[in-house]
Amino acid sequence: MSLDFKPGAFNDFFREETFRGDFTYRNSPHNIRRFPFPFDRDDYMYAVNMEPHVPGRIGSVFEKTFDVDEHYVAEMIDRAKVLADDPLRCQSLPHMTLAGWDLLELIMESKARDYPEWFSLEKNGNRWRWINRPLGIDHSFTFLDEATLPYGPMEYITRQTQGDFTLQDEREGTLWMDAGIATSQADWSVDFDIGMSWHEWHAPVPLAHEMGIFDRALKFLLKLQHGAPVRRFNWTMTVNPLLDTAPETYPKWGPTKTSLTQENLGQKQHLRVELQTLYRLPRSNAIAFDIRCYLASFDELMTVPKWARRLHRVVRDIHPDLATYKGFIRNQPAMVEWLSKYDDGKPTSPGWWPEEA
Template sequence: MSTTIDLAVRDDDLGLPDRIARFPFPFTRDTYRYSTNVEPAGSPVATAAGGWGRHPVDIDGHYLDDLTERERILGADPTRFQSLPHMEIAQWDAMVTLMRMLADAYPETFALERDGEARLFVNRALGLEQSFVFGDRSTLPDPPLRFIGRHLQEDVVLLDQREGALWGDAGLVTFAADWSLRFDVGMSFRQIHGPVPRVHTEGVIPRAEQFLMGLQAGQCYRRTNWSLSVDRRLDQSTETYPEWGRDRRLLAEGPLEDVGRRLHLRVEVQHLVRLGVSGAIMFLIRTHLLSFEDIARVPEWSGRLYSVLDELPDDMADYKGIMRTRGPGLRWLRTYGGVRS
């Protein structure tokens, strides 16, 4: 397999590995509450360790491993890909848009060329070339959304807009954080966010939906979300809860010195794009995981993470599934992470 993507772990000018320097640390203050926290995409975000956010699609040193993991998950559970019949054109629209994004962000690795009706997509990292005709399913080996999922680390959800609302009617989601695409497909935007505490009384979800429905073709915005994970496990879907749910209890009951290595801050960088052909909204979810040990290498991060976890209200901590792991995380940061409470 040949690749022109720099997949090596390297140190930046601060002496930090790439996984730390490029991590999208999500906290800008010592407290956290739900908000729309949406901003235009495409501009770099500077952090205490480096920076992130130059492109809507992001490829890093986990690229090949993450794609292998996605194929394993889909092989075991094909229902992680869902699409209602009326979303066919939206699938094609999303696929071509993502191909362009990859080619624009990493032209040394990806290309999208056109010759009349035929188009050619090239992924040099995987040694793959695929010609296709937009809208002709016979020219692809998989449905369009399933096909492009083989080439990027992001999960993808497609929102249809009708009846004055948004509906989650298609998606390829293998790295969910305690939710299920199979359960949510066909639900409205407000139904999908029904279990989230505080956001309805504070009007966050209606404001977010109105904002999204106002997006114009080609506009792209981003936001972040976060939780805690035990180990570097991307797949924490509802379907696999028996496999990962007990790890929270075992971590809490285990040796404190293991917490720094095993407990991770899990951050989703979410991009929202209005597609030009179908009018659908493409929701990209890129999951990043960084251990508490690595976070402690950036004192500004470890102190802020401690403050956020310590102050977070219990109902929000419960929804995020961190009630068992928050305490051990705080104790580890005090004992080993250089934080003075």
């Protein structure tokens, strides 16, 4: 077994790039076109916006159960660095181990089915062999025997999977965040939220509680069935293509919000989109919450005229409380000024896919 990062022949696709320091992260033209732009209309208000997580348009981030894109190797290297600096970014309470095995099985089976050229899974009873070619991993282990893995099952598989994860235990008529890993989160903390109930960890979100959104979402999720996952979008803004915008590292990234000018805004300001998917797990009955982060600079987004017009209108007209919660109220006027140059005033049709002009 190897846990070293050896992209080898995958360098042409899973290229080397950084999400810190010199920030060499970028999206290829192909990846810009498949970016999950979160606005299907010219305004925005917080909503549950759940839909079934079923295979979507070919080439979109919905095509496969777990999207693997050109940033895979770089994101996994960045995750390993964050966990080396702060192991508390990954925690699992003792009763969540079975849920971790459920998640491991879900991810391994999905990736082996959807990306057979990169991942494979062989089963001989409880003796499994997992091969992750981009990361150079070839590992045989015993399913449900934690001693045969180098980490707990949730940490082992999520060190190889883009996106943050929480595992939520259902009891007392609500959900409890009792396990999680987060190295690409938008200003929230596993260490702070671990063990919290549904309403406790969603308490900071403005307006949504008054609208009853989280009450309805909880009612919906408590009925979530195994084999019928759901998904939704969420979004925020980030200066620089920085995955790790955690409260623990705010002194490093918070001051960058003061660095924007009209000259550098297109390069530095990034739209940060979360594709959030939820799965009911079969043995533990827990719910796995996958929070997959995508980043695109304003310069990259402006290459799609429909997105350029719509982003200007959303940022210009958003409720101030939401602009504050999403972390860009300070730079909102500068962003509106910069985006206005790309809004030609034409109407935009519903939908987010770029071909829907």
